[in-house]
Amino acid sequence: MPKKKPDGPDAEYLQQVLLKLLSIHSPSGYTDPIVRELCNELDALGLPYELTRRGAVRTTLPGRAYSPDRALVGHVDTLGAVVKGLKDNGRVELVPVGTWSARFAEGARVSLYTDTGIHRGTILPLKASGHTYNDAIDTQPSIWENVELRIDEDFNSREDLIKGGVQILDFVWVDTQAEI
Numbered sequence: 001m002p003k004k005k006p007d008g009p010d011a012e013y014l015q016q017v018l019l020k021l022l023s024i025h026s027p028s029g030y031t032d033p034i035v036r037e038l039c040n041e042l043d044a045l046g047l048p049y050e051l052t053r054r055g056a057v058r059t060t061l062p063g064r065a066y067s068p069d070r071a072l073v074g075h076v077d078t079l080g081a082v083v084k085g086l087k088d089n090g091r092v093e094l095v096p097v098g099t100w101s102a103r104f105a106e107g108a109r110v111s112l113y114t115d116t117g118i119h120r121g122t123i124l125p126l127k128a129s130g131h132t133y134n135d136a137i138d139t140q141p142s143i144w145e146n147v148e149l150r151i152d153e154d155f156n157s158r159e160d161l162i163k164g165g166v167q168i169l170d171f172v173w174v175d176t177q178a179e180i
Helices: 011-022 032-045 158-163
Strands: 049-051 057-059 080-086 092-097 109-113 118-125 147-151 171-174
Touching: 011 032, 032 049, 032 057, 080 158, 092 171, 109 147
Parallel strands: none
Antiparallel strands: 049 057, 080 092, 080 171, 092 147, 109 118, 109 171, 118 147
16 A cells, blocks of 8 residues: 655755755845845745735745744855955955854855856965965954955956956855855
8 A cells, every 4th residue: 555645845846946045145235136036936836925015025825724824934145255355466355244243254265246146265364375375374363354255266466456347345255155
């Protein structure tokens, strides 16, 4: 006799949607892409929704009983930064979007979004090389002034950054590294 499927959420579908949403870069102040994708998913499920003036998505899921009401609330913004300055060595100074520690930014893979394209890179401490800085790599304070973005392209000067379209206040989106 075949097993009866449990009456409940489809775990495979939920994982697929969760991974898709978690892969969308959406730092505070730039959440439109994930909000659009969330609305697309609600459309596909046939659920009506509304957008608030602040960009929140609100929908009603009918239950077996009209009341009591329940709510599920989630943040759709992710960690990010913006370009604070263009450095003479072709690297980029950053300032965080929101409040989060530079300690967690060190080593993060990121996408830098400019008006002309997307550049991939890594946020690194200023003293990242042990063979150059010896023990100073472990004693350097973990603050935003001590990290920089190294772009994975041949940018060796401020002029290279400008030619590459990098500007102050461009968004830097941190990869979520979501996995199941």
